[in-house]
Structure formats: C-alpha cells, structure tokens
Amino acid sequence: MRGRQWYSAAARSLMHTTGLNDAREAMGQQAEALLDEIGIDRPPVDLRIVGSFQRVRDIQMLAISDAGRLIPDGNDFIIQVNAGHSRGKQNFTVGHEIGHTLIPSYRTRPRIVEDITTGAYDQGREEEYLCDVAASELLMPMRLFRARAAPTGLSLDSVVELARLFHASREAAAIRLVQTNLWPSAVAIWRWAYKPTQQHILGQPTLPGMEWAVPQKELRVRYAVHSSGFGYYLHRHLAAQTDGCLSRCFTEGGVVAGVEQLELRKRLVSLHVVAGAVDFYGEDGPVREVLSLFLSEGLVPSANQRGFDLWANVED
Numbered sequence: 001m002r003g004r005q006w007y008s009a010a011a012r013s014l015m016h017t018t019g020l021n022d023a024r025e026a027m028g029q030q031a032e033a034l035l036d037e038i039g040i041d042r043p044p045v046d047l048r049i050v051g052s053f054q055r056v057r058d059i060q061m062l063a064i065s066d067a068g069r070l071i072p073d074g075n076d077f078i079i080q081v082n083a084g085h086s087r088g089k090q091n092f093t094v095g096h097e098i099g100h101t102l103i104p105s106y107r108t109r110p111r112i113v114e115d116i117t118t119g120a121y122d123q124g125r126e127e128e129y130l131c132d133v134a135a136s137e138l139l140m141p142m143r144l145f146r147a148r149a150a151p152t153g154l155s156l157d158s159v160v161e162l163a164r165l166f167h168a169s170r171e172a173a174a175i176r177l178v179q180t181n182l183w184p185s186a187v188a189i190w191r192w193a194y195k196p197t198q199q200h201i202l203g204q205p206t207l208p209g210m211e212w213a214v215p216q217k218e219l220r221v222r223y224a225v226h227s228s229g230f231g232y233y234l235h236r237h238l239a240a241q242t243d244g245c246l247s248r249c250f251t252e253g254g255v256v257a258g259v260e261q262l263e264l265r266k267r268l269v270s271l272h273v274v275a276g277a278v279d280f281y282g283e284d285g286p287v288r289e290v291l292s293l294f295l296s297e298g299l300v301p302s303a304n305q306r307g308f309d310l311w312a313n314v315e316d
C-alpha cells in the first residue's frame with residue numbers, strides 16, 4: 001500500500017485533514033483519535049458509544065438485503081444493519097458506516113449510503129476500502145488487539161479467542177492477527193469459483209472437440225492479506241492444489257493443518273498452513289469458504305484437538 005496514489009475526494013480529504021500522504025494511514029489515525037477521545041481501553045468496543053460521538057442517533061437491525069446503510073437525519077445519522085448477519089459481521093458493518101462519517105468530504109455533503117457488502121477490502125473502491133480500514137480499527141483497535149494477540153500466537157485457536165473477545169467475525173479477527181505483523185504470515189479466504197476470465201465463456205455453446213476448454217470451478221483466493229516479511233504474495237483468484245489440505249478442508253469441513261503447495265510466480269512453493277471451513281448463508285443459499293493461515297519457512301502453525309472443537313462450535 002505504501003506509495004500508492006489515491007484519487008477519490010474521500011481519500012484526498014482525509015489526507016488533507018491529517019497532513020498524511022497515505023489515505024489508509026489517515027483513516028487509521030482518524031479512527032484511533034476517535035477511540036482515544038472516548039477513552040476506549042479494553043475490548044469489546046461498544047460501537048453504540050463510538051457512533052454517538054459521530055452523531056449516530058440510532059443503530060437499527062432490519063431485514064434488509066444490504067449489509068448496512070448510513071442515513072443522514074437532520075444533523076444526525078441512523079445506521080441500519082442486516083438483521084440476518086452474524087453479530088461479528090454486523091459489528092464490522094456498524095464500524096464501516098461510522099467510518100463514512102469520519103471522512104471530511106462525506107461530512108460536508110452527507111448522503112444516504114447503501115452498502116451491499118462490507119469487509120470486502122476492495123482497494124479499487126477507495127471510499128469503501130477506507131471504511132473497511134476504519135471498521136477494523138474501531139472494532140479491533142490495533143493497540144489493544146496486538147497486546148492480546150502477542151501471547152496467544154498465530155493459530156486458529158487465537159482467531160476464535162480474539163473474535164470472541166472483540167465481538168468480531170473469525171475472518172475479521174484473522175485479518176487483524178496478520179496485520180499485527182507479529183509473525184511473517186498471511187491469511188487467505190478461499191471460495192469455490194471460476195477465474196473471472198472464464199466467466200464470459202460460460203454462456204457460450206461448446207463446440208465439438210472443445211469440451212476440454214469448458215472452465216471448471218476451483219478453490220480460489222477471494223481475498224488475502226500479508227504481514228510485512230511474509231515474503232510471498234497470494235494473489236486473488238490463485239487456485240489451491242486439487243488434492244491438497246485446503247481442498248480437503250473445503251470438501252470435508254472442519255479444520256486441517258499441513259503443507260500446501262502453491263504455484264506462485266510459476267514456481268511451486270510449499271507453505272505451512274492451518275485452515276478451517278466457514279459455513280454461512282449467502283444470497284443463493286449455503287456457502288462454504290475456507291479460512292487459512294500461512295506461515296513462512298521455519299514456523300509451523302499449531303493445530304490441536306482443542307482448536308478443532310473450538311472452531312467447530314463457533315457461529316459467525
């Protein structure tokens with residue numbers, strides 16, 4: 001992220017206000033300043049209180065298709081959240097909506113925001129990305145999170161424990177765990193998907209002899225975050241080994257630990273991984289994704305029976 005260019009009015013207004021030349025850092029600083037002002041010193045962060053400092057008058061749980069909405073109401077705001085989402089997901093969404101109110105360009109011209117999803121960390125959509133950055137800091141303030149993560153180590157147990165402590169989803173906690181930079185590591189979320197370049201072929205008739213070209217779904221990276229010092233880059237849409245432990249995790253559910261071979265920059269790399277299946281209801285019914293933690297060479301992530309049980313008993 002360092003050195004990237006920011007183009008949106010939202011990013012520029014944040015950089016202008018803080019005097020920083022990175023909008024991501026600027027947003028982090030705004031969120032941190034808000035928490036300091038309130039005097040948050042332990043988890044879980046009460047987002048209703050945080051919101052009230054930003055003139056959020058009410059947070060409503062409703063049966064809506066969006067993940068969340070931010071609605072200006074006079075000088076105040078109302079946040080609406082998808083009642084069908086898990087508590088962790090809802091909290092992240094509330095943090096995301098509060099994030100919008102931290103952006104100077106939004107505050108001068110408030111408008112209704114309808115967020116179909118939150119937590120996608122889509123860097124192409126700067127304002128939405130920055131609100132995800134704010135959500136992460138508001139829900140899991142780095143100072144508090146790092147202090148609790150350091151003694152627990154990098155494991156799925158830690159993910160479950162930190163998610164519980166901070167009232168966050170396992171995915172959000174895992175991403176934060178890697179962002180602490182305490183270990184050279186990465187988190188990747190995998191889903192069963194086509195490559196985007198294959199999507200357009202699907203609607204077309206198959207010619208005789210061309211059956212081999214019909215795209216197949218594979219377990220692919222939806223999203224990945226790397227710590228500094230990890231040394232590898234798990235890019236979006238990267239495919240997992242068809243007979244590896246990530247594929248087994250996807251097929252069988254539960255938790256796996258082992259060595260996964262990935263083709264990175266046309267080179268086969270072996271990495272230690274622990275992974276757990278995450279089941280939830282999406283728009284088209286039940287969805288399974290695989291949440292994986294990678295450690296670079298020399299460090300072996302731990303997996304034990306307790307971890308297996310813990311993971312299996314979480315709903316988020």
Ligand SMILES: [Zn+2]
Pocket residue numbers: 096097100113114115127128131
């Ligand atoms: Zn948004």
